[in-house]
Amino acid sequence: MKWLLDILKGKWLGHPLHPIIVHLPMAMWPGALIFDLLSKWQIGGNAMVRLSFYAISFGLAASLLAVPTGVVDWTGIKKEKPAWKIGLYHLSLNVFVTALFAINLGLRLQDFRDASIVATAPLTLSIVGTAILIVSAYLGGRMTYHYGISVARMSKDEWREIAEACGANLPPE
Secondary structure, eight states: OHHHHHHHHTTTTTSOSHHHHTHHHHHHHHHHHHHHHHHHTTSSTHHHHHHHHHHHHHHHHHHHHHHHHHHHHHHTSOTTSHHHHHHHHHHHHHHHHHHHHHHHHHHHTTTTTTOSSOOHHHHHHHHHHHHHHHHHHHHHHHHHHTTOTTTOOSOHHHHHHHHHHTTOOOOOO
């Protein structure tokens, strides 16, 4: 089981895996919204409806990898740290957004091959899902840039050794 955790953490890559994978749904789902809007404005016809359908599908497939990699990263945060709670909100919003886009895809199944304009319900789900996704992405960025989650994978002692080796002026321990 440790080998699976190592794969999900990205140890084989030397870099956390979650930030790499999340860019796919983060690009595909807002892209689907853009295609939906173009179809509503009667630009591109069925090609826009199909592109939106496939963008949502690809985003859902990528989210099947993004969620477990994120959960593995999140479980490494101590519960008493503020980033743990932010991570819980981030996870909850992403699961909700994934469900919205799964419903969205289901609503499109019947007519995506023939429709020239996306229906109102899928368009609404694309708008709401993208808005929530942006909020969730902000929380993920806050965890990384404000709290340093998945940034420094070395202990303070390892950092201290590196700094001392480079001649840094360090305070006493």
